[in-house]
Amino acid sequence: MKLRVETNRENTLNELEEVIRAFAPHAVLDMDGELISAEISEIIAGVHTSIRSSLAPEINREYAMEDGLSDLMKKRLSKRYLKRDLYDYLVILTGKTLSYGSLTGIRPTKLYYELISEGVDPESRLTDFFRVTPNKVRLLGDIVATQDGIIGAEPEKVDWFVNIPFCPSRCAYCSFLSEVIRPKKSNLPAYTDALIRDILAVPSSRPRRAIYVGGGTPTSLEPDLLDRILASIDAKGEEFTVEAGRPETLSEEKVAVLRSRGVTRVSVNPQSFKQETLDLIGRRHTVEDIFRAYDLVRKGGDFDVNMDFITMLPGESFEDFRRSMEIAIDLAPENVTVHSLSVKRGSVFAENGYDNRSDGLAERMSDFACDALERAGYRPYYIYRQKNTSGRQENVGYAKPGKVCRYNVDIMEETHDIYASGAGAISKRLFGNGRIERLAEVKEIRGYLERIDELIEKKIAFFKD
Numbered sequence: 001m002k003l004r005v006e007t008n009r010e011n012t013l014n015e016l017e018e019v020i021r022a023f024a025p026h027a028v029l030d031m032d033g034e035l036i037s038a039e040i041s042e043i044i045a046g047v048h049t050s051i052r053s054s055l056a057p058e059i060n061r062e063y064a065m066e067d068g069l070s071d072l073m074k075k076r077l078s079k080r081y082l083k084r085d086l087y088d089y090l091v092i093l094t095g096k097t098l099s100y101g102s103l104t105g106i107r108p109t110k111l112y113y114e115l116i117s118e119g120v121d122p123e124s125r126l127t128d129f130f131r132v133t134p135n136k137v138r139l140l141g142d143i144v145a146t147q148d149g150i151i152g153a154e155p156e157k158v159d160w161f162v163n164i165p166f167c168p169s170r171c172a173y174c175s176f177l178s179e180v181i182r183p184k185k186s187n188l189p190a191y192t193d194a195l196i197r198d199i200l201a202v203p204s205s206r207p208r209r210a211i212y213v214g215g216g217t218p219t220s221l222e223p224d225l226l227d228r229i230l231a232s233i234d235a236k237g238e239e240f241t242v243e244a245g246r247p248e249t250l251s252e253e254k255v256a257v258l259r260s261r262g263v264t265r266v267s268v269n270p271q272s273f274k275q276e277t278l279d280l281i282g283r284r285h286t287v288e289d290i291f292r293a294y295d296l297v298r299k300g301g302d303f304d305v306n307m308d309f310i311t312m313l314p315g316e317s318f319e320d321f322r323r324s325m326e327i328a329i330d331l332a333p334e335n336v337t338v339h340s341l342s343v344k345r346g347s348v349f350a351e352n353g354y355d356n357r358s359d360g361l362a363e364r365m366s367d368f369a370c371d372a373l374e375r376a377g378y379r380p381y382y383i384y385r386q387k388n389t390s391g392r393q394e395n396v397g398y399a400k401p402g403k404v405c406r407y408n409v410d411i412m413e414e415t416h417d418i419y420a421s422g423a424g425a426i427s428k429r430l431f432g433n434g435r436i437e438r439l440a441e442v443k444e445i446r447g448y449l450e451r452i453d454e455l456i457e458k459k460i461a462f463f464k465d
């Protein structure tokens with residue numbers, strides 16, 4: 001179906017189109033499409049919205065604006081009215097509702113905190129104004145409660161991110177710039193040397209809050225290279241995560257390296273416990289590899305373990321997903337992260353035109369994961385939403401009490417500076433009043449290796465006071 005949205009508020013156009021895409025992910029937004037007009041005009045002491053098309057009866061609404069609102073607040077409120085009314089119009093047109101209602105373009109927890117700071121009851125505002133469903137409102141409330149005492153704590157400290165973008169094969173849903181390891185043409189020693197220089201160039205005067213070594217699959221590296229990189233980080237007992245996302249990359253020797261270098265948290269990511277699914281998504285490992293890796297980590301040290309899962313993987317039924325969740329709960333890792341499948345540009349799924357429409361299944365899976373994990377004693381502690389996810393669902397991290405990964409909260413809530421090293425890594429500095437500056441390193445490995453001197457100089461300048 002072709003659609004077109006027109007508005008007299010050009011700065012809202014992208015977000016209005018987002019609302020349409022949320023209902024009709026495969027609708028083409030095109031100049032020849034069926035016109036939906038969304039307009040807003042000022043009236044005495046308020047605004048008037050109007051949503052019209054030839055497809056359904058029009059909506060016309062008037063809203064009073066409170067005295068004393070700043071121009072910025074008025075603009076923001078007007079935009080929210082217009083988006084919400086377009087949402088209501090599309091509900092009538094399609095007969096569908098969405099879990100997150102008219103919420104697009106803002107992190108749900110950011111809005112939740114914003115409403116609290118304005119003295120508004122977030123639960124009723126999210127439900128009544130934004131049309132968020134009660135179960136998602138409850139999820140957001142639970143996340144905010146879990147973050148209490150963690151969000152924004154230790155503001156003098158900084159987080160470290162180190163990127164090792166190599167994997168044994170490419171997952172079909174992956175859009176990261178991760179390179180498949182080619183044993184005979186390995187650039188890993190050169191990358192290790194450059195990365196260590198990059199890590200050592202980071203200013204060390206500020207205390208660290210958390211360290212996160214991600215990728216890629218850092219444990220794809222041979223033990224000697226992994227050891228050199230982790231040694232250069234020089235951990236001092238901070239929260240220290242290393243992603244071992246692909247279970248087949250772990251060995252007893254590598255786990256010993258993680259332990260000896262002060263790693264506290266390891267991510268072993270099944271995505272699914274169904275072998276046919278693993279084969280379909282290009283993981284090239286077995287279900288037994290996941291159990292073996294989990295066992296190695298459990299026996300090899302006192303690590304917290306995270307496990308990632310994805311809803312709506314190809315061919316998976318609700319029962320398949322439920323079984324994966326139940327196996328995970330039996331294994332009892334400290335953290336479980338449940339992602340909604342997102343078809344992103346650059347992934348094999350996107351290239352093959354994989355259709356991840358859900359017809360309610362993605363919602364069922366996400367809601368089941370939330371209920372089952374909460375019943376098993378986990379608490380949701382961070383959330384983010386992406387475009388093109390099945391059923392417009394979310395990604396949520398769950399933790400056993402006292403086992404929240406601070407790095408994940410900090411990065412999602414943008415509360416701390418991030419010192420980042422490695423190809424494609426993005427450093428971040430916060431300057432107060434919401435101002436954030438970012439410094440991105442070169443994404444491609446070759447460019448990173450060629451330009452490492454220049455990148456280090458830029459980083460030193462970026463973090464200079």
Ligand code: SF4
Pocket residue numbers: 166167169170171173174175176178215216217245246
């Ligand atoms: S393990 Fe992660 S980074 Fe590596 S290919 Fe799969 S999704 Fe991409």
